[in-house]
Amino acid sequence: MAALDIPAILPGMKHVTIYTTPTCGFCAMTKKYFQENNVTYMEKDVSKDFNAAQEMIGKSGQMGVPVIVVGDGAGEETLIVGFNRPRLAQALGLKG
Amino acid sequence: MQQNDIYDVLIVGLGPGAITAAIYSYRKRAKALLIGKDFGGAVLVSGEIENWPGEVHTDGIQLSQKFEQHVKKYCTDISCFDQSLVTKIEREGNLFRVHNEHGKSYVSRTVIYATGRKPKQLGVPGEEQYRNKGVSYCAVCDGPLFGDKEVAVIGGGNSALEAILMLTKIASKVTAVNINPQFKGDEIYIQQLPKLANVEVVYDGVTAEIRGDGKFATGIVVQHKDTKKTREFPAKGIFVEIGSLPIIDPVKDLGLELNAYKDIVVSRNCETNIPGFYAVGDVTDVRDKQIVVAAGMGCTAALSAGEYLVKSSS
Numbered sequence: 001m002a003a004l005d006i007p008a009i010l011p012g013m014k015h016v017t018i019y020t021t022p023t024c025g026f027c028a029m030t031k032k033y034f035q036e037n038n039v040t041y042m043e044k045d046v047s048k049d050f051n052a053a054q055e056m057i058g059k060s061g062q063m064g065v066p067v068i069v070v071g072d073g074a075g076e077e078t079l080i081v082g083f084n085r086p087r088l089a090q091a092l093g094l095k096g
Numbered sequence: 097m098q099q100n101d102i103y104d105v106l107i108v109g110l111g112p113g114a115i116t117a118a119i120y121s122y123r124k125r126a127k128a129l130l131i132g133k134d135f136g137g138a139v140l141v142s143g144e145i146e147n148w149p150g151e152v153h154t155d156g157i158q159l160s161q162k163f164e165q166h167v168k169k170y171c172t173d174i175s176c177f178d179q180s181l182v183t184k185i186e187r188e189g190n191l192f193r194v195h196n197e198h199g200k201s202y203v204s205r206t207v208i209y210a211t212g213r214k215p216k217q218l219g220v221p222g223e224e225q226y227r228n229k230g231v232s233y234c235a236v237c238d239g240p241l242f243g244d245k246e247v248a249v250i251g252g253g254n255s256a257l258e259a260i261l262m263l264t265k266i267a268s269k270v271t272a273v274n275i276n277p278q279f280k281g282d283e284i285y286i287q288q289l290p291k292l293a294n295v296e297v298v299y300d301g302v303t304a305e306i307r308g309d310g311k312f313a314t315g316i317v318v319q320h321k322d323t324k325k326t327r328e329f330p331a332k333g334i335f336v337e338i339g340s341l342p343i344i345d346p347v348k349d350l351g352l353e354l355n356a357y358k359d360i361v362v363s364r365n366c367e368t369n370i371p372g373f374y375a376v377g378d379v380t381d382v383r384d385k386q387i388v389v390a391a392g393m394g395c396t397a398a399l400s401a402g403e404y405l406v407k408s409s410s
Contacts, residue, residue, distance in 0.1 A: 021237060021238070021239070021240035021241060022240065023143060023155070023157075023236045023237065023239070023240060023262075024234075024236070024237040024238075024240075025136065025140035025141050025156050025157050025160060025236070025237065026134075026140070026141075026237065027237070028157040028161075029134065029135070029140070029160075032161075046240070046241055047240030047241060047243060047266075050243075053241060061229070061311070062228040062229050063228060063229060063230060063232070063238060063241055063312070063333075064228040064232065064234075064237070064238055065237055065238060065241065081228070083134070085179075
């Protein structure tokens with residue numbers, strides 16, 4: 001499943017945003033993990049999108065990629081820095 | 097323990113050495129387990145790659161994905177692959193017990209150890225405080241975030257040169273700090289340096305401090321090795337490329353022979369001083385830390401392990 005520009009977010013549905021750069025290997029691995037697990041995600045390339053870069057730095061307080069934000073559909077967000085399979089699985093309710 | 101619970105070969109790592117060892121072991125129909133965290137290992141953060149035979153030009157992401165595809169041609173289930181980190185390896189008589197990060201352990205007659213290396217740190221004030229807040233050990237990953245900003249690259253080898261050449265296309269200015277009076281790396285990179293208008297090279301420079309505003313890094317303080325004069329360079333991104341250390345924590349109690357740099361000493365057949373325990377690639381004392389060398393060693397280690405198994409069972 002490819003990244004969507006505008007993900008359809010329904011109430012109670014998890015929505016996933018990943019902040020990336022094109023040359024980041026761990027970003028590629030994280031996206032592959034999403035695709036293998038049929039997770040729909042929105043990608044923001046912080047090398048091309050200044051506002052997205054500022055947003056990522058503001059949310060995470062740091063400048064490393066990837067940063068993943070998992071929203072639970074009820075206003076709560078889980079923020080994960082780096083490709084951390086167990087934490088992603090937990091945040092997305094997937095089997096590790 | 098049942099005999100069929102024991103692996104013939106347990107391969108630790110997912111870089112080129114481990115992947116090659118796994119391919120050879122699976123194809124020999126050995127009872128083999130490949131265990132490691134991230135496909136590609138250091139290759140994954142290698143950026144452009146132009147010295148892997150058969151690929152005129154590729155990058156770390158693509159090559160790592162090809163490694164995964166290739167190994168999964170032979171193995172797709174948990175009987176031969178465990179995607180987790182190895183935390184400890186210990187001896188049990190003539191066998192080896194390998195523990196993973198989730199508390200699971202495996203027993204094997206032989207081990208091929210291919211964990212590679214981790215980036216070395218500067219150990220200066222501000223480095224920890226501003227880690228991921230400007231200080232990065234992966235120019236390939238984080239470099240694109242510093243478009244039109246001033247950055248610094250610290251180091252004098254190929255990794256530093258690659259980072260400089262990449263960042264010169266992104267950043268407004270690159271300050272390259274080299275502790276030595278010249279770069280040691282591929283001529284193809286070194287020859288490009290004088291042509292780069294936005295690069296200032298500081299030779300004989302010792303990075304003394306990372307400075308910041310409390311939230312993010314803002315610059316570095318560099319001291320001249322001989323004159324001891326200091327200069328401050330503004331930098332929002334500081335890329336540390338000063339070499340690496342072998343990942344030997346899981347085997348520190350095993351009694352392996354190490355050289356002065358803590359690299360595992362191996363023979364030309366990838367044998368260590370412990371019978372049945374082989375090491376390959378960047379974690380060893382091999383002179384050239386190269387993808388193609390690691391892959392070649394992976395082949396050698398798999399064949400050596402196969403020979404050891406035949407001899408020890410007869």
